[in-house]
Amino acid sequence: MKDIRIFLQDELIAEFEKMGEPKFRAKQIYEWLWKKSARSFDEMTNLSKDLRKNLQEKFVIAPVVEHVVQKSKDGTVKLGIQLQDGRMIEGVMIPDRERSTACVSSQVGCSLSCSFCATGFLKRERNLTAGEIYDQVVMLNKHALAHSGKQLTNIVYMGMGEPLLNYENVMRSIRLITSPDGLNMAQKRITVSTAGIAKAIIRLSDEGMKFNLALSLHAATDEKRDRIMDINLANNLETVFEALNYFYEKTGNKITFEYILFDHFNDTPEDADALIQLYNKVPAFINIIEYNNVEGVTLKRAKAERRDEFVRYLGKRGVEVKVRRSRGKDIDAACGQLANKSEAGEIK
Template identity: 55%
Template sequence: MKVSIKKIDIREICFDDLKKNVVEMGEQAFRAKQIWEWLWAKSAQNFDEMSNLSKALRDKLSSRFSINSVAISQSQLSADKTIKNTFRLHDNHIIEGVLIPTPERMTACVSSQVGCSLTCKFCATGYMERKRNLTAAEIYDQVVLIDKQSKQHYNQPLTNIVYMGMGEPLLNYANVLRSVERITADDGLNMAAKRITVSTAGIAKMIKKLGDDQVKFNLALSLHAANDSKRNEIMPINEQNSLRALAEALKYYYAKTKNPVTYEYIIFDNFNDGLTDAMELAKFCKHLPCKVNIIEYNPISFASFQNAEQDKTEIFAEYLRKQGIITNIRRSRGKDIDAACGQLAVKEK
């Protein structure tokens, strides 16, 4: 009986292991650098694309390894020029990622997990089951595909990346950090770390680990309430990661990295949009240098939350500004195609 051997995705191994494999195949070590360049800088989707390698070497690679590349299954164009993509993975799971064009920047919003386990009450992804973590290469591929899309549609390359799609990045810590390493590497996409923002719902011990690892990218915390009882109500993760624990972790992170933090605050009608809420948020902001992005809510069918009234949002923001806190109001993009913040959710097909 023939036993099928599961091939390793070649992008899951490091350069030194690749070189070792190449030598084991009877090839010269310098071939590893050529293969590495095809995999990352040129984003080859199969070994046949590697035109400066012999057919024999390509066959050897193909017999030992796979390239589990990501493909766009569907794209939708919003009236505001936002493009939402459904990506199909090698095992037929699907995820979503978004290209957000503005006059100042071209931003890719990428996913880090298939689904999510955090069950935030206002987020469509939170109502999905978490199937698995994405590999570093699968995160990388989303960036490559959205960058290509940006050039094709708007004649501009990506300028920014946000890990704000499906999933909780800090629950896929190693793969997220490796994807950032490959995106910022000279032999990868060579993007500046300061152009990358990783957003978390708030896992205190992992925020401290970001500090220990002295990461160079930006950190955003999805806060949405600076009051434990309210935050528990909409974000169950707060029950194990209280505001006090998060404040302590963020102070530790800032001491290690000197990176200011962004607080994301979705503003809900008659829930977290009052003056008391603004005062609580201002108090929380005193812990370390930060800015606040107030985000317009995008209603979903699973939840009854509504966006706060515009005048209350303006009053809320103005109060924070008077406390010396940099505050922006972020208008939603891609609402008409369910591509806006909190709306990403897919059904298996």
């Protein structure tokens, strides 16, 4: 049976027309599914019993299940989420003074195998559906409300997987999250983070949408980037930066460069100079990210003094730069640490 949540509103209306049901019924059901997050047809109390039975015979609602909840000392919450087929993913809620950010996964595992990333060690099993991405946001929103009494303010597609390799479902999920029939969040509150797939960046620039784009840069020359991110072999910096400029032209949104500082790998003044050269190629901000050492990875977190020196060096040269402190380290919820350990029983 088909998952009813794969349909956009217009598609659902067309399905209902085929069933001889009026358009407004499809709209009612759409509202139950997305606005009210109904998890069974029985909850849809303004539908007749016959229609509910009919729907049950034709469709399923395939919800995800909150399987493990881990809370960090700093308030960060990591969820181990079980999908209908039993596979697991992780989503994270990061509270900060005025903000609560949801970091969502877009794939089960990841095919890109960046050398520093725990998710890259898991093989990519499948793409998430738009509904599964949406459900993570709904769940993480509940935790944001429980923590601070306030809704999520931001969503970043920076969890497990490369969002642009699950292009259709990621775009569909953004449309649902920002739709008045869904969560009605502003597009500017959403950031999609990519390892750098030039063709897909060009495609999304033409979507007429206004969300933000982040590039997981982590090294500022092809020579170094090739060593830690295989994706750079097929999408070198020149190609990616052409695509980023196109994105900026189309959206007017500055690009965020995510740059994890690794000890004695990319933290010297020469590295900072190479980074400044890239910074001057497209309107951008730089986020310097603290790495959390991952077992089996030779790259290590840069020392605090080297990090501070690196940031000062950039700042003095007029670069807009911020250090993103690591959050949720004690529960392996920080950047690059999502690896379904809770599923493996390593964390309870």
